[in-house]
Amino acid sequence: MDTSKRAKQEYDQMVKKASPNSPIFTNCLKAFFSGGLICGFGQLLLDYFSKTNSQEDAALLVSVTLIAISAILTGFGLYEKLGKHCGAGTIIPITGFANSVVSPAIEFKKEGLIFGTGAKMFILAGPVIVYGTFTSMIVGLIYYFVGR
Amino acid sequence: MGVKKIGKQTVRLSEGVRILAAASTVSKKEGEGPLGKYFDKIVEDSTFGEKSWELAESRFIRENMELVVQKAGLKMNDMDYLLCGDLLNQCTASTFGIMDFQIPFFGLYGACSTMGESMCLGAMLIDGGFANHTLVGASSHFCGAEKQFRAPLSLGNQRPPSATWTVTGDGAVVLGKKGNFPCITEITTGKIMDMGVTDANNMGAAMAPAAVDVLINNFQDTGRKPQDYDVIATGDLGEIGRGLVVDLMKKEGFTMDGRFTDCGIEIFDKNTQDTHSGGSGCACSAVTFCAHFYPRLMSGEIGSMLFIPTGALLSTTSSQQGQNIPGIAHGVVIEGCGEKEDK
Incomplete structure (x- = not known):
C-alpha cells in the first residue's frame, strides 16, 4: 500500500474522521458539578473546623480530611469509578492529587517498599510538584520586581 | 526464492499443517461477553490466586497450555517446540508460565499479533520437517498491561472513545501433521x-x-x-x-x-x-x-x-x-x- 507523505496525510484525515471525539460538553458539565461538589464539601468542612480552630489550622484540617477520604476511596477501588464519570472534576481538586499518589503506591507494592511503593509513588504527582514549585517561583519573581 | 513461496509475502505449505486442538482460558469480564459460553475455562479472580498480575498471567499461560495439550490427546513431552509471547517487558509472563514444561522454546514478541506470529512459525517448523508437534499461543492481562503501558488501575482517569480494552487470558493451539482437522x-x-x-x-x-x-x-x-x-x-x-x-x-x-x-x-x-x-x-x-x-x-x-x-x-x-x-x-x-x- 501507498506509504508516501501524501498518503500519510490522507490517512491522518481518515483517522480523525473515523475516531469519535470525547463528549466534551457532558464531560465539562459533569466535571463542573462534581468538582464544585467537592469544593462545596470542603467549604462545609472549613466552616465546621473554623468553629473550634484558627483559620490556618482549619484550612489544614480541610486538606487533611479530603486527602484521607480520597486515599481511602482509592484503596477500596472507588475513586477510579468516580473518576471515570467526573473526569477533571475529581482530578483537579486536592482529592485527585491524593488519588494520583495512592494509586501507584498500591499498584507498585509488589516491587517492594523501596523500588516499588517508595520510588513509584510520585510517578504521576512528581511533575505536578516540580512544575508547581517552578511556576510559583516564576510568579514570585514577577511579583518581586513588578507587583509590589 | 524458496520453493514454497508463492509471491512477495506468502508461502504455501506443502502439506497443510493441522490444528489438532485449541484452548482458551480467560478472566471474568471476557466470560461475561458474547463469547462467554465458548471459552474452555473462565477464572473469576483476575489474580488467579497469585500475588501479582504478572504471575497471574503466567498461570493463565501454564494452565491453558496444559489444557490444550490434554485436549489434543497428547502429552507435553510430545511437543517438539513451544512458541509463545506476551506483552510484558522481555516476555516474562511466558518465561515464568512455561519454564516448568522443559520444552524447546522460541519466545516471540509481535505485540498483539503474537498469535499470528506463533501460528505461522509453528506451522513452518512442522512443514519444514523440523517437528511433529508444536505448541503455540499468546497471552495478555488487562491489569499487567495497564500497569506497564498506561496508568495504575485505581487512578481516576477517563478513557477516550477510541481506546480498547486489553483481554485477560491465554489462547493456545497444538499443531501437528495428521488427522481430519482444520x-x-x-x-x-x-x-x-x-x-x-x-x-x-x-x-x-x-x-x-x-x-x-x-x-x-x-x-x-x-x-x-x-x-x-x-x-x-x-x-x-x-x-x-x-x-x-x-x-x-x-x-x-x-x-x-x-x-x-x-x-x-x-x-x-x-x-x-x-x-x-x-x-x-x-x-x-x-x-x-x-x-x-x-x-x-x-x-x-x-x-x-x-x-x-x-x-x-x-x-x-x-x-x-x-x-x-x-x-x-x-x-x-x-x-x-x-x-x-x-x-
Missing part, C-alpha cells in the same frame, strides 16, 4: 507499517494499515479476493480500526463485506461492557480464534478463513520520545474440515 495452508507474513499515527489511545488506527498490507499482499499472491474466504478476521482493530480497513481497502479496489470481522469486536459487547472501541491485547485474537472460530472450522461451518492478528509496535519509551506507532500483522490461511472445494 489446516493451516498458507501464510502471509506482514511488514512493519507506519502511517504516522502517534495516539497510543487509538491503536486500531495505528494497526489498520498493517492489516491492509497483509490483505492486499495475500490477495495479490494467491489471486483471491475477499469474497473467496468465508471469514476474514483481524486481531484487535476494534470498531474504529475495522472501519479504517474497509475504507483503505475500498481505495485499493477491494470490497470488504460482512465476512470481515475483528476479534476485538467479537469478544466484548461494547454497549454493556464499557470497552469503548473493542478488545485488544495478544489474548484478544488468541482466545477469540480458539473459542469462536476454531470450533466452526472444525465443524465445517467455516470452509476457509484468513486470520490476521494485528500488533502495535510501541513501548512507553518510544511513545514518550514522540516516535510514531508502527503496526504489524500476520495472515494465516486456515481451511476447515468440511468438504473442500477443488482449487
